[in-house]
Amino acid sequence: HSNREMWFKHFFPPNVCPIDAKANTFYGIMFDAGSTGTRIHIYTFVQKSPENLPELEGEIFESVKPGLSAYADQPEKGAESVKRLLDMAIEAVPPHLWKKTPVVLKATAGLRLLSEEKAQALLLEVREVFEESPFLVPEDSVSIMDGSYEGQLSGQNQHTVGTLDLGGASTQITFLPRFEETLKETPGDFLTSFEMFNSTYKLYTHSYLGFGLKAARLATLGALNVEAVDGQMFRSSCLPKQLEAEWHFGGVKYQYGGNKEGETGFKPCYLEVLKVVKGKLHQPDEIRGSSFYAFSYYYDRAVDTNLIDYEQGGVLEVKDFERKAKEVCDNMERYNSASPFLCMDLTYITALLKEGFGFRDNTLLQLTKKVNNIETSWTLGATFHLLQSLGITH
Numbered sequence: 133h134s135n136r137e138m139w140f141k142h143f144f145p146p147n148v149c150p151i152d153a154k155a156n157t158f159y160g161i162m163f164d165a166g167s168t169g170t171r172i173h174i175y176t177f178v179q180k181s182p183e184n185l186p187e188l189e190g191e192i193f194e195s196v197k198p199g200l201s202a203y204a205d206q207p208e209k210g211a212e213s214v215k216r217l218l219d220m221a222i223e224a225v226p227p228h229l230w231k232k233t234p235v236v237l238k239a240t241a242g243l244r245l246l247s248e249e250k251a252q253a254l255l256l257e258v259r260e261v262f263e264e265s266p267f268l269v270p271e272d273s274v275s276i277m278d279g280s281y282e283g284q285l286s287g288q289n290q291h292t293v294g295t296l297d298l299g300g301a302s303t304q305i306t307f308l309p310r311f312e313e314t315l316k317e318t319p320g321d322f323l324t325s326f327e328m329f330n331s332t333y334k335l336y337t338h339s340y341l342g343f344g345l346k347a348a349r350l351a352t353l354g355a356l357n358v359e360a361v362d363g364q365m366f367r368s369s370c371l372p373k374q375l376e377a378e379w380h381f382g383g384v385k386y387q388y389g390g391n392k393e394g395e396t397g398f399k400p401c402y403l404e405v406l407k408v409v410k411g412k413l414h415q416p417d418e419i420r421g422s423s424f425y426a427f428s429y430y431y432d433r434a435v436d437t438n439l440i441d442y443e444q445g446g447v448l449e450v451k452d453f454e455r456k457a458k459e460v461c462d463n464m465e466r467y468n469s470a471s472p473f474l475c476m477d478l479t480y481i482t483a484l485l486k487e488g489f490g491f492r493d494n495t496l497l498q499l500t501k502k503v504n505n506i507e508t509s510w511t512l513g514a515t516f517h518l519l520q521s522l523g524i525t526h
């Protein structure tokens with residue numbers, strides 16, 4: 133719009149301005165098909181002028197459980213769960229914008245753990261749901277994402293340089309390196325370049341498949357990538373002594389239990405968990421003392437153990453997770469009203485932070501669910517990118 137067309141803008145509040153309300157509002161629908169659930173993000177962007185970047189105006193968010201991978205043998209049922217969420221977008225997006233609103237689903241780690249054939253069958257059914265909807269279905273609208281896109285960066289305060297995300301099947305670390313040294317000693321595929329304000333930046337971002345919280349449970353039990361699971365009993369010192377139970381993950385049934393006769397508690401548990409993480413992750417020196425945002429299961433387990441408030445989030449030190457892990461693991465019988473995996477989860481988080489990434493005991497973690505009232509997720513960056521690549525925004 134030329135300035136001549138826009139002169140009247142100043143007489144209207146932004147949400148009533150006819151230009152703002154129509155021509156400059158865009159929607160984008162992004163599905164996050166994670167290993168434990170499927171989520172829809174319906175974003176609204178407003179572009180105030182062609183030379184400015186579009187601004188995020190709002191988000192509608194909804195989620196369902198379980199994730200698509202639980203429908204490995206019933207792909208139509210999986211697609212149905214997506215359709216129910218997509219119906220929300222039909223309500224939310226004004227009909228005249230349906231055709232201009234792209235819908236995309238990106239599956240994360242959970243689907244990468246299924247067989248190619250089962251994963252593709254699921255994606256095909258979802259693609260059909262999209263085709264039957266009134267929305268814009270770009271090429272490649274349904275896919276399994278390369279792990280590095282799940283990284284996300286936040287710059288709320290100057291000393292917080294990166295983010296940590298702990299999913300069910302995979303875990304991500306992302307930060308903007310400050311030292312040349314870090315770039316030199318980092319494997320090439322951990323770095324991605326991006327352009328902003330005519331400069332090129334290098335971002336450190338990596339997704340470790342198999343290091344999500346639920347995959348780590350299986351690894352600790354010795355059940356990850358084991359051929360015959362049928363009838364086998366997996367035991368751990370991280371579980372209540374008398375426990376014997378079943379667990380379904382990625383379409384497989386596992387039997388697991390506590391060390392009936394042997395040891396239990398934080399010490400033996402930490403040694404077990406250590407085998408899963410020690411020496412397996414790249415440890416960039418410069419992050420040891422930096423503070424990080426931490427999302428997903430870091431947040432959930434901190435809430436479960438009253439380390440932070442569910443609504444408020446909070447700031448923790450790495451050693452707070454360790455203290456809580458000791459408290460829970462050394463009093464397992466007292467905590468058994470919650471998940472039987474609480475001790476293992478907290479111990480894994482502690483080991484992952486200290487021995488995996490190499491953080492110090494006093495490294496600060498900012499636990500957050502929302503930044504500026506928007507659910508923090510890789511989906512926002514991905515939607516932004518999508519709208520730009522389709523030429524819907526400038």
Ligand SMILES: O=c1ccn([C@@H]2O[C@H](COP(=O)(O)OP(=O)(O)O)[C@@H](O)[C@H]2O)c(=O)[nH]1
Pocket residue numbers: 164165166167168169171199240241242298299300301302303344428429430432507508509
């Ligand atoms: O929008 C989201 C997406 C994920 N999660 C959390 O992320 C964890 C599960 O990760 P996910 O199912 O995405 O597993 P992945 O596929 O990333 O391994 C759980 O703690 C969820 O509560 C969340 O809080 N909000």
Ligand SMILES: [Ca+2]
Pocket residue numbers: 166167240299300
């Ligand atoms: Ca995730």
